[in-house]
Amino acid sequence: MTTFIDIAALEDIPRQGARVVKTPAGCIAIFRTADDQLFALEDRCPHKGGPLSEGIVHGTSVTCPLHGWVFDMTTGQAQGADEGAVRTFPMRHEGGRVLLDSDFMARRSAA
Amino acid sequence: MIARQRLVVIGAGMASGRMLEQLFQAGFDGEVTLFNAEPRGNYNRLMLSPVLSGEKTYEQIVTHDADWYAAHGVDCRFGEAVVKIEREDRVVYSNAGGVPYDALVIATGSAPFMIPVSGRDLPGVVTYRDLEDTNAMIAASAPGSKAVVIGGGLLGLEAAAAMAARGAEVTVIHLMGHLMERQLDPAAGYLLQKDLEARGIRIHCKGATKAILGNGKVEAVLLEDGTIYDADLVCMAVGIRPETRLANDAHLEVGRGITVDDQLRTSDPAIFALGECVEHDDQLFGLVAPLYDQAKVLAATLMGQDAAFQPVQTATKLKVTGVDLFSAGNFADAPGREDIVFRDPGRGVYKRLILEGERLIGAVLYGDTADGSWFFDLIKQGRDVSDMRDTLIFGPAFAGGVTANPLAAVAALPPEAEICGCNGVCKGKIITAIEGGATTLDAVRSATKASASCGTCTGLVEQVMALTLGDGFTANANPPMCKCTDHTHEDVRRLIKSMGLKSIPAVMQELGWKTVGGCASCRPALNYYLIADWPTEYTDDRQSRLVNERNHGNIQKDGTYSVVPRMWGGVTSPAELRAIADAADRYNVPMVKVTGGQRIDLLGVKKEDLPAIWSDLNAAGMVSGHAYAKGLRTVKTCVGTEFCRFGTQDSTGLGIKLEKLLWGSWTPAKVKLGVSGCPRNCAEATCKDIGVVCVDSGYEISVAGAAGMDVKETEFLCKAATEAEVMEIIAAFTQLYRENARYLHRIYKWVAKVGLDWCRAQVEDPATRRALHDRFLISQSVYQTDPWAEHAATPAEWAPIADLTLRAAE
Numbered sequence: 001m002t003t004f005i006d007i008a009a010l011e012d013i014p015r016q017g018a019r020v021v022k023t024p025a026g027c028i029a030i031f032r033t034a035d036d037q038l039f040a041l042e043d044r045c046p047h048k049g050g051p052l053s054e055g056i057v058h059g060t061s062v063t064c065p066l067h068g069w070v071f072d073m074t075t076g077q078a079q080g081a082d083e084g085a086v087r088t089f090p091m092r093h094e095g096g097r098v099l100l101d102s103d104f105m106a107r108r109s110a111a
Numbered sequence: 112m113i114a115r116q117r118l119v120v121i122g123a124g125m126a127s128g129r130m131l132e133q134l135f136q137a138g139f140d141g142e143v144t145l146f147n148a149e150p151r152g153n154y155n156r157l158m159l160s161p162v163l164s165g166e167k168t169y170e171q172i173v174t175h176d177a178d179w180y181a182a183h184g185v186d187c188r189f190g191e192a193v194v195k196i197e198r199e200d201r202v203v204y205s206n207a208g209g210v211p212y213d214a215l216v217i218a219t220g221s222a223p224f225m226i227p228v229s230g231r232d233l234p235g236v237v238t239y240r241d242l243e244d245t246n247a248m249i250a251a252s253a254p255g256s257k258a259v260v261i262g263g264g265l266l267g268l269e270a271a272a273a274m275a276a277r278g279a280e281v282t283v284i285h286l287m288g289h290l291m292e293r294q295l296d297p298a299a300g301y302l303l304q305k306d307l308e309a310r311g312i313r314i315h316c317k318g319a320t321k322a323i324l325g326n327g328k329v330e331a332v333l334l335e336d337g338t339i340y341d342a343d344l345v346c347m348a349v350g351i352r353p354e355t356r357l358a359n360d361a362h363l364e365v366g367r368g369i370t371v372d373d374q375l376r377t378s379d380p381a382i383f384a385l386g387e388c389v390e391h392d393d394q395l396f397g398l399v400a401p402l403y404d405q406a407k408v409l410a411a412t413l414m415g416q417d418a419a420f421q422p423v424q425t426a427t428k429l430k431v432t433g434v435d436l437f438s439a440g441n442f443a444d445a446p447g448r449e450d451i452v453f454r455d456p457g458r459g460v461y462k463r464l465i466l467e468g469e470r471l472i473g474a475v476l477y478g479d480t481a482d483g484s485w486f487f488d489l490i491k492q493g494r495d496v497s498d499m500r501d502t503l504i505f506g507p508a509f510a511g512g513v514t515a516n517p518l519a520a521v522a523a524l525p526p527e528a529e530i531c532g533c534n535g536v537c538k539g540k541i542i543t544a545i546e547g548g549a550t551t552l553d554a555v556r557s558a559t560k561a562s563a564s565c566g567t568c569t570g571l572v573e574q575v576m577a578l579t580l581g582d583g584f585t586a587n588a589n590p591p592m593c594k595c596t597d598h599t600h601e602d603v604r605r606l607i608k609s610m611g612l613k614s615i616p617a618v619m620q621e622l623g624w625k626t627v628g629g630c631a632s633c634r635p636a637l638n639y640y641l642i643a644d645w646p647t648e649y650t651d652d653r654q655s656r657l658v659n660e661r662n663h664g665n666i667q668k669d670g671t672y673s674v675v676p677r678m679w680g681g682v683t684s685p686a687e688l689r690a691i692a693d694a695a696d697r698y699n700v701p702m703v704k705v706t707g708g709q710r711i712d713l714l715g716v717k718k719e720d721l722p723a724i725w726s727d728l729n730a731a732g733m734v735s736g737h738a739y740a741k742g743l744r745t746v747k748t749c750v751g752t753e754f755c756r757f758g759t760q761d762s763t764g765l766g767i768k769l770e771k772l773l774w775g776s777w778t779p780a781k782v783k784l785g786v787s788g789c790p791r792n793c794a795e796a797t798c799k800d801i802g803v804v805c806v807d808s809g810y811e812i813s814v815a816g817a818a819g820m821d822v823k824e825t826e827f828l829c830k831a832a833t834e835a836e837v838m839e840i841i842a843a844f845t846q847l848y849r850e851n852a853r854y855l856h857r858i859y860k861w862v863a864k865v866g867l868d869w870c871r872a873q874v875e876d877p878a879t880r881r882a883l884h885d886r887f888l889i890s891q892s893v894y895q896t897d898p899w900a901e902h903a904a905t906p907a908e909w910a911p912i913a914d915l916t917l918r919a920a921e
Contacts, residue, residue: 019912063631065658
C-alpha cells in the first residue's frame with residue numbers, strides 16, 4: 001500500500017518555485033507551477049549536481065541554476081541536446097496539504 | 112517715355128515674397144502694389160511651429176520688414192483684402208478702391224480645410240495657418256490645459272508637439288492607421304507615434320471625428336467610436352485647399368487650383384498665379400521647394416525671359432525638435448519595386464529605400480536622417496545605383512567602398528578549429544550538424560551547444576552557417592530575445608513602455624509569447640525591464656530571478672553561497688573586521704578571501720545559514736554588498752588627498768559618496784566603479800564600467816571600460832568641476848543605461864551599440880541630465896534597501912521544508 005507523508009502546506013511553496021525535503025535518499029525538490037501543479041524531483045542535476053530547487057520554473061519545466069540544463073518535470077528527462085534524467089517521485093496535494101509518497105524511502109532502504 | 116510697368120500682387124506669402132526678391136534682383140523697375148489680407152508682410156510661415164513652441168518669436172521669422180518694402184518702393188496694402196478683379200479694364204479692387212495693372216500675380220495661397228462636423232464654429236476651434244491661429248494656440252496652451260488636434264499630418268503634429276512643449280495636454284486624432292501616411296510608411300509612422308507619445312502626446316489613430324461638443328465654447332471632441340476627449344482648444348489640421356475664390360469670380364480657368372502653364376500664366380495672359388493656390392499639370396503644391404521654383408520662373412517670365420516650371424521631387428522633414436524624420440519620393444508598395452530596409456530598434460532607427468529597377472525612387476528615414484539629402488539627390492538624378500546597391504543603405508560613407516569578404520577568415524579555419532570555447536565545439540561538428548538539417552541558429556545550438564552558453568561566438572557560428580548554407584542562410588543580426596518570442600530585446604523594452612505593460616503576464620500576453628511562463632532566459636530579463644521602467648508600480652518577481660539574486664549570494668559549484676558585506680569605498684574598521692571574523696568562526700566558513708573589489712568574501716556558506724549570518728553582520732552595521740547582482744557592485748578607490756602625497760582630490764570620500772548614492776540599484780548587468788585620486792590611477796578606474804580620475808582642476812569621468820571576457824579601456828565621457836556634479840552625471844548616466852540597455856549587456860557593450868556621442872549628448876543637456884537623475888532617485892527610493900535585513904527576518908523559508916532523515920531513522 002502506498003503511504004503518503006504530509007510534508008507541508010501548499011502555500012509554503014512559492015508559485016513558480018520550490019522547497020527542499022531532506023530524506024535519507026538525498027534531497028527532493030518539491031516544485032509548484034504557476035497553476036498549482038506539484039512535482040517532486042531529485043534535487044540534483046545529473047550534469048554537475050546543481051540544486052534544481054533553485055532553478056527558474058517555467059511551465060512544467062525547470063532550468064538548472066548552474067549550467068542551464070532544462071528538465072521536463074513531468075518525466076524528469078533533460079530537454080534539448082542534453083542527455084540525462086532525474087528521478088521523479090509521486091506526490092499529491094489534498095485539502096491544502098502537500099503529500100509525498102513514502103515508498104521511495106522503503107525501496108531505498110531495501111536496496 | 113515708356114510708362115513703367117504696373118505689377119499688382121495679391122497675397123504676401125512665401126512664394127510671392129521670393130518672386131519679388133528675384134524680380135528686384137533682376138533689375139525690375141516697374142511699380143509694385145502688394146495686397147495682403149493679413150495685416151502684415153511676408154514672414155516664414157514654415158517657422159510658425161517654433162514660434163508656437165516658444166523656440167522663436169514672430170520677429171525672428173519675419174522675412175521682409177517694412178524697410179525692405181520701402182527700399183524697393185513696394186506699395187503695401189496690408190490688411191486690405193482684394194474683393195474683385197476686373198479683367199476687362201485690368202483693375203484690382205479692394206474696399207478702399209481700385210488699382211490698375213499691366214500684370215497681375217495671384218498668390219492667395221491656401222485655406223485650411225474644415226471638416227463639416229457640428230460644433231466646428233464654436234469659439235476655441237482654430238486652424239493652423241497664420242500668426243493669428245498661432246497666437247490663439249499659444250494663449251490656449253497654458254500648462255494643464257487640454258488641446259485636441261484633429262489631423263496627424265505634418266502640420267497637425269507640429270502644432271501638437273509645439274503645444275505639448277508649452278505644457279498643454281495634447282491629443283491627436285488621426286483618421287488613418289498611422290501618422291503622416293502621405294510621407295511615412297507604417298513602420299516609420301509607428302516610431303514617430305512612440306516618440307510623440309514619449310513626450311506625453313496622446314495619439315488616437317483610426318479616429319473619425321463625429322462632433323465638436325461645447326456650450327458657447329469648445330469643451331470636448333466626440334469620435335465615431337464613442338470616445339470623448341476634453342478640450343479647451345481644438346486645432347483642425349486635416350488639410351488645405353487652394354484659395355481660388357477671386358480667380359473663380361473672375362472666371363479664370365480653375366480646377367482644384369488656379370490652372371497655370373509652364374510660365375505660371377493663367378487662362379488670362381495678363382494674369383499669373385503661383386504658390387499653393389495653383390494647379391500645374393494636374394498637380395497641387397504644398398511644400399516650399401517647388402513654390403520657390405515657381406517664384407524663380409515667374410520672375411523670369413515677368414522680366415521677359417524664357418523660363419519653364421518643371422516640378423521636381425520634394426522631400427519632407429518634420430519640424431519637431433528632437434524628431435528626426437525624412438521622406439522623399441515614392442514609397443508605396445507596387446509590383447516591380449523592391450525595398451532595402453535597415454532597422455536598429457535599440458536606437459529607434461529605421462531606414463527604407465525603395466528601388467524600381469536599378470533606380471532609387473523613394474526613401475523613408477527615421478531616427479537618423481543624416482544621409483537624407485544624398486538619397487534625395489540619387490532620387491532626383493534617377494541614376495543607376497546597381498553598382499552600390501549592397502551598401503546603399505549605409506549612405507555615402509560606404510558608397511563604392513571595398514567589399515571585403517568577411518567570411519574569408521572563417522572559411523580558412525580547419526574543421527578541428529574550436530569555435531565555441533565554453534562547450535568545446537569545433538567547426539567540423541557545427542558543419543556536420545548543419546548538414547544534418549540544423550539550419551537555424553537555435554537548431555545548431557540545440558544540436559551542438561555551440562554559442563549556447565556565453566554567446567560571444569554567435570557571430571562565428573553564424574558565419575560557419577553562412578559558409579555551409581550559402582544563400583540559404585540569412586544571419587539574424589538582432590535575434591529574438593529567446594525561443595519564446597519573435598521580438599528582440601529592444602522591441603520588448605520599447606513595447607513595455609509604449610503599451611504600458613506592467614507585469615510579466617501582461618508582457619507575455621500582449622506580445623504573444625509562444626510558451627507558457629517563458630523560460631530561464633526571458634523571465635529575468637522581463638523582470639528587470641519592468642523594475643527599471645515602472646519602479647513604483649511593478650513589484651519585483653522573486654521567482655523570475657536567477658538564483659544568485661533570489662538568494663542574495665553567489666551560488667558555488669557545491670550549492671553553497673558566498674557572503675560579501677558592503678565596505679563603502681573599500682574602507683573598513685576593526686569592529687567590522689571583528690564581526691566578519693566572528694561570523695566566519697560561528698558558521699564554519701571554509702574560506703575567507705579578499706575580493707578584487709576591495710572587500711571580504713565569506714565562501715561556502717550553507718543556504719540555511721544565510722539568514723543568521725546576515726543577521727549577525729547586520730547587527731555590526733553592515734549590509735549586503737550585492738556581490739551577486741546585476742546591479743551596483745563596488746566603488747574601488749585609492750586613498751586620495753587624505754593620505755597620498757600625489758592625490759589631487761578626496762577620491763576615497765567621493766567613492767564612498769558614489770557607492771552610497773548608487774547601491775541597491777538594479778542594472779542590466781553588473782556595474783563596477785573606480786575613483787582614482789590622480790592620473791597614476793591606483794584604483795584602476797579606467798577599466799571599470801564607470802571611472803573617475805581626479806585631477807587638479809576637477810574630475811574626469813570615463814565610461815565603458817571592461818576587464819573580464821573582454822578587456823577595454825574606458826572612453827572619456829566628460830569633465831566635472833565639483834563632487835556634486837560628478838554624482839549627478841554618474842546617476843544620470845547609470846539611469847540612461849538602466850532605461851536603454853539590453854539585459855545582460857555590460858555598459859561597454861551597450862555604449863558600442865548606441866554610441867558614446869549619444870550618451871554624452873543626453874548627460875550634457877542639463878534638462879535631460881536632471882530628468883534622468885531624478886528618475887534614478889525615484890527608483891532608488893524603492894530599491895535602495897538591504898535585502899539581508901529583509902530576509903533575515905524569515906529564516907524558516909531558507910531551510911528545508913521538511914526533514915525526513917530523522918523520521919527514517921526512527
